[in-house]
Every structure is written in C-alpha cells, then in structure tokens.
Amino acid sequence: MKLLLKNARVVDPAAGIDGAHGATILDLGGLCVCPGFIDMHVHLREPGQEWKETIATGTHAAARGGFTGVACMPNTQPPIDSRSVVEFVLAQAREHGAVPVYPIGCVSKGQAGVELAEMGDMAVAGARGFSDDGKPVASAGLMRRALEYARIFDLPVIDHCEEPTLVAGGVVHEGEISTRLGLAGWPGVAEDVMVQRDILLAEYTGGAVHIAHLSTGRAADLVRRAKQAKIRVSCEVTPHHIALTHEAVGGYDTQAKMNPPLRTESDRLALLAAIADGTVDAIATDHAPHNSDEKCVEFSRAPFGVVGLETAVSICLDRLVHAGVIGLPRLVELFTVGPASVLRLNKGALREGDDADMTVLDLERRVVVDPGAFVSKSVNTPFGGWTLRGGPVMTIVGGRIVHDARGGQRES
Numbered sequence: 001m002k003l004l005l006k007n008a009r010v011v012d013p014a015a016g017i018d019g020a021h022g023a024t025i026l027d028l029g030g031l032c033v034c035p036g037f038i039d040m041h042v043h044l045r046e047p048g049q050e051w052k053e054t055i056a057t058g059t060h061a062a063a064r065g066g067f068t069g070v071a072c073m074p075n076t077q078p079p080i081d082s083r084s085v086v087e088f089v090l091a092q093a094r095e096h097g098a099v100p101v102y103p104i105g106c107v108s109k110g111q112a113g114v115e116l117a118e119m120g121d122m123a124v125a126g127a128r129g130f131s132d133d134g135k136p137v138a139s140a141g142l143m144r145r146a147l148e149y150a151r152i153f154d155l156p157v158i159d160h161c162e163e164p165t166l167v168a169g170g171v172v173h174e175g176e177i178s179t180r181l182g183l184a185g186w187p188g189v190a191e192d193v194m195v196q197r198d199i200l201l202a203e204y205t206g207g208a209v210h211i212a213h214l215s216t217g218r219a220a221d222l223v224r225r226a227k228q229a230k231i232r233v234s235c236e237v238t239p240h241h242i243a244l245t246h247e248a249v250g251g252y253d254t255q256a257k258m259n260p261p262l263r264t265e266s267d268r269l270a271l272l273a274a275i276a277d278g279t280v281d282a283i284a285t286d287h288a289p290h291n292s293d294e295k296c297v298e299f300s301r302a303p304f305g306v307v308g309l310e311t312a313v314s315i316c317l318d319r320l321v322h323a324g325v326i327g328l329p330r331l332v333e334l335f336t337v338g339p340a341s342v343l344r345l346n347k348g349a350l351r352e353g354d355d356a357d358m359t360v361l362d363l364e365r366r367v368v369v370d371p372g373a374f375v376s377k378s379v380n381t382p383f384g385g386w387t388l389r390g391g392p393v394m395t396i397v398g399g400r401i402v403h404d405a406r407g408g409q410r411e412s
C-alpha cells in the first residue's frame with residue numbers, strides 16, 4: 001500500500017529532522033508525524049491469563065495509544081522460556097495483532113531463578129531480549145551467566161530490580177505514606193542495590209543490562225555515572241512514575257499499587273532530570289492489565305500493576321513537553337530510537353527504505369481519560385478522569401493505518 005502524508009511537522013530526532021514536509025494524499029492539517037513509537041515493556045498476558053488481556057486486545061490498545069510495536073514480557077503461563085512459546089507469541093501476533101510484538105524471553109527456566117533458560121534457541125526464534133520481569137534475577141551468579149550468554153546474541157538482559165530480602169513483602173514505598181497507612185514498605189534502596197549490582201556485572205562481563213521501570217533518584221544517578229564510565233547500561237521510566245508519587249496511594253487506592261511502587265516527589269523530580277539529561281533511554285508503560293475484581297480487594301492483597309498503553313503518550317506530552325521538562329524531539333527519541341536501540345531493532349526512524357511505521361500526534365488535542373473507552377481488556381488505571389493536553393491520533397504500521405482518531409475529541 002502507498003500512503004502519502006502532507007501538511008505535517010515531521011519530528012525524527014534520529015534523522016535530525018524537525019520541520020515542515022510536503023507530500024500528498026493524506027492532509028494532516030498541521031499534525032506531527034513521528035517515527036512509530038515502541039513500547040518496550042508490556043504484559044500481554046497471553047498465554048495463560050486471557051481474561052486480563054490477549055495479544056489481540058493488547059496490540060489494539062497499543063495501536064490506539066500510538067504505538068507501532070510492543071515488546072512483551074515473559075511472565076505468562078507458561079512463561080516465555082522456550083523456543084516454542086516465542087514462536088507461539090509471534091504467530092498469534094502475526095495472525096491477530098494490530099502491531100508487531102517483540103517477545104522477551106525468560107532469563108531462567110520457569111522464571112524460577114535457578115537455571116538459565118534456552119536463551120540461544122529463543123534468540124534464534126525471535127526473542128529481542130531476556131528478562132525474568134515480574135521478578136528480579138536474584139542470584140548474582142545467574143545474572144552474570146545471563147549477561148555473558150546474552151552478549152553472544154547482542155541482546156540485553158532486562159532486569160526488574162528488587163532485592164528480595166529488602167523488599168520482603170513490601171507493597172508501597174517505604175516512607176511516610178506506608179507508615180501512615182500501616183502498610184509494609186518497599187524501600188528505594190532495594191532497587192538501588194540491584195541496579196548497582198547489575199552495573200558491576202555489566203562492567204565485569206561486557207554484557208548489556210537494561211534496568212526496567214527505574215523508580216528512584218539514586219538508581220538514576222547510578223545509571224548516569226555508569227554511562228559516563230561507558231558501561232553498557234540502559235534504563236526506562238514509566239509514565240506513572242513520571243506523573244505520580246506515593247501520595248496517590250493515600251486512600252488505599254489499589255489502582256496506585258504498582259511494582260516498583262510510586263515513590264517520593266524528590267525521586268520523581270530526579271527521574272525528570274534523568275529524562276532531560278539523556279540518562280534515560282526509553283519511556284515504557286509496564287502495561288500490566290488486571291481484572292477489576294482482582295483489584296477490588298484490600299490493598300495488601302491486590303495485584304501490582306497499571307495499564308498504560310492508552311494513556312502513556314498523552315501523559316508524557318502533558319507532563320513532559322507542555323510542562324517544559326523536555327522538547328518534543330527528546331520525547332520522540334524516548335519512544336523511538338531509544339527503545340529500538342536497546343532491543344537492537346532496525347526501527348525508530350523515518351529513513352528511506354525503512355518500514356513505514358509512524359505515529360501521528362496532535363499536540364493540542366484535549367484528552368479526557370475514559371477507562372470505559374479503553375480497548376484493552378482491563379481498566380486498572382489511576383488516571384481515569386484526568387484531562388491531558390496532546391495525544392496520538394493516528395498509528396501507521398508498514399504503511400497501513402491501524403488506528404485513526406482524527407477529528408473530534410479523543411476520549412482516551
């Protein structure tokens with residue numbers, strides 16, 4: 001299919017373009033055309049928990065949210081720890097997906113943290129990285145071997161950084177709020193310890209480590225220094241850690257229960273600084289769908305997680321670009337070349353000959369978050385009713401329009 005876009009501002013930091021561009025057929029009336037956005041951290045729940053999400057519904061939510069590709073985490077049932085499960089995910093995505101899916105394989109068999117999974121087999125089958133996400137790689141010895149092995153395939157190990165004996169059942173950031181609510185605390189240092197361990201192991205092995213959903217100011221600083229020392233470390237931050245603090249949990253709201261937990265205002269400000277100064281490589285949603293019944297229980301028993309695919313871009317336009325934290329080209333980088341380079345994807349730019357994956361933004365659109373309108377199967381979001389400035393209006397994958405919300409107010 002041939003598609004020509006016109007009357008748009010093209011923002012492609014990878015190609016150094018930010019300017020007017022003329023073409024034909026589709027008049028975009030002054031909208032912004034960017035390389036396709038990639039969400040490198042999504043839980044699609046299939047196989048095994050299809051009541052929460054499926055590859056079909058999750059990728060349609062991605063398309064609606066402006067994403068032209070998603071990397072899916074392997075904590076499914078069964079977990080993505082073998083070639084056959086990688087192949088299953090890719091086949092489902094090809095058949096039912098609205099956007100491409102990049103599977104992340106497990107680091108350890110069954111995510112048990114004991115024995116390495118068949119990483120080579122999974123890489124050959126199409127895995128784009130390795131992670132036991134949902135859980136940390138608690139054993140430093142296993143992490144060392146994972147980094148050494150992943151290096152052979154030039155793929156990253158993505159770590160969910162929590163030191164289990166320090167988290168010890170914590171459900172909310174350890175601080176004033178956890179004390180006031182009488183909930184078990186999950187201290188920031190439990191993340192910092194693992195981030196530093198992973199950096200040391202990346203340095204020692206020469207492997208590439210990617211820190212998932214980085215949430216503390218100290219961890220951001222550790223990554224910043226490691227990058228200055230040319231250690232192969234990258235990191236992502238979620239929209240909810242950008243927009244919220246642990247104050248959101250104040251009324252025992254389980255929609256604000258996530259892992260890692262929402263942290264303090266000083267952590268949040270440190271994350272914004274790390275986003276602005278280039279320490280952060282990607283914004284990733286950690287889209288974690290859960291059924292309403294599962295979230296409607298007492299706080300300590302509710303599952304961790306928040307959906308993010310259909311709100312991420314608006315939150316970031318509103319809270320980062322319109323708030324003056326960063327310019328639009330930097331935001332586009334965080335959603336395109338940033339994640340593409342971590343996952344070694346030949347994506348994220350608008351060069352001649354590349355896949356025509358594009359995300360079209362309306363910077364001024366007024367977006368009212370309406371979870372009832374989500375195409376995700378789950379609506380566990382703390383952002384319901386928020387009014388945000390700017391949002392994605394069209395998603396194009398391989399030259400094909402997979403989502404088009406131009407005209408009218410987008411009810412997110």
Ligand SMILES: [Zn+2]
Pocket residue numbers: 133134135160212213259260
């Ligand atoms: Zn995680």
